[in-house]
Amino acid sequence: MTRLAMPQKTGLCVSSTTSTRAFPLLERLQTYMPMTDDEAEFLRGLHEPRRKLPRRREIIVAGHRYDTLFILCEGFVSRYKVLPDGKRQVLNLGLPGDLMGFPSCLFQVAVNSVSSLTEVVVAPISFAKLFGMFTHFPRLAAALFWSSACESAMDGEHLVDLGRRSAYERLAHLILELLVRLRAAGLAGDLSYMLPLTQELIADVLGLSGPHINRMIRCLREEGLVTIEDHLVVVHDLASLSSLAGFEEGYLIPRPMPAFPSDAIV
Amino acid sequence: MTRLAMPQKTGLCVSSTTSTRAFPLLERLQTYMPMTDDEAEFLRGLHEPRRKLPRRREIIVAGHRYDTLFILCEGFVSRYKVLPDGKRQVLNLGLPGDLMGFPSCLFQVAVNSVSSLTEVVVAPISFAKLFGMFTHFPRLAAALFWSSACESAMDGEHLVDLGRRSAYERLAHLILELLVRLRAAGLAGDLSYMLPLTQELIADVLGLSGPHINRMIRCLREEGLVTIEDHLVVVHDLASLSSLAGFEEGYLIPRPMPAFPSDAIV
DNA sequence: ACTCGGCATTAACCTGCGTCAATATGCCAG
């Protein structure tokens, strides 16, 4: 059984993971509302300076104090919490364009940890800059608010996963959510993407054990729904997978922001 | 076994559920930052007009469209999602002072439902008003942002509950979280509070089954940690309960907002 | 007084998933 990277198996379009969008937060917020030149310029400025960090580095450590958030410009991260007995729960996966450190850093001491899953590029944003944005670019602040609705909605679906879906359904749901999110980030083909997660980590996302994830992956393969090989996820039967998972992508796409009032409405 | 309301069993201070704080959102945000008169006045204005709704009324129905959020002035609500097979997962419990409709209503069509658990008083806030706030009261917008960090952190703990804690631990953790939140809302005594939830609903919060919640409640009683009778929750051994649950209340209290820059910091 | 419907409680039984352990595989450091 070949173990090669298997680039174009069936003509699948697998975008490179290093697809470098220079200003991912700008692109993200532009999907919610049109943006003036000033606003765009400000957002571009937030992406500097950038820091490159290696794989598996702790970026935010629960229990420490931070005065910045981070834009994740490139790469994947996970936000998680570790319990006293060593069990770990991943709260969400951060993809390029995501703002990290929310809500972890807004407490006396970070309540969650964040680690890089791949090599990443991040751009820190001080709280001072963040509040400057509320003062000088209220529409951007509102867009950020809007964007965070999307993250909360993802947390909500995640809760439904852990609380009420079977292991099989959870895995299917995760695969589909990542397909949609990565496509939006330009990091997935129509039905496939690179997923730099170990099975152990997937288990920690889904509140399951490593061995059981392995069983479920095999199951998906035997049913002809999905194959995962060398971190390449390929969806073979989107319809069946979606109905099995109870997946509806509405929660990933907030409605466009309403027109912004420039005058007082009090 | 008496079934009376049992008001002052052991001199416990059980605040009445109808403790009427006139402007709960104002009080909430004031805990994050000092407020000018203008700001306070604006926030008070958001609490009008108010609507009273009976127990068990659907306030937001998933799949419908809404153009407002709501301040929950009095009473309890639950935000939840129902799966096609009828299973239900409660995403969070709304207490007086909470802003509801976030994130549910920011999508084309509400992604979650919200129902009243008691008689409630709510004050709708149109998106127009909300955006007016971003324009005219940026500090309030920032405070709202700050406050939503707290909600996200609660979702995070909830995820840890469902993913990595046993049924017993989950129940203990929920009881403690509610104790702290209700105390902050002036609705709990030192070690007790009224909790108008059926066991079935607690099960749906914790991703468990009704009968199993019942077993765990009995277990807590037999261990002398907590009694729940006629919706009155009494914590008898706070220390043991906390350590059992792995409860740390840090995630419920965001740090005070940093000083707000009145000048450009770009 | 009688019934009905909601809720708490409990028991009997079953299963999905965790735990533990063994084996395999590729990768990196020396």
Next chain:
DNA sequence: CTGGCATATTGACGCAGGTTAATGCCGAGT
């Protein structure tokens, strides 16, 4: 080339918690 480490894979076994159903209590409606 070699040993060590991380990860994937699989099996055996047990248990936490789900499911179903029966019982009982209470409050509301008639």
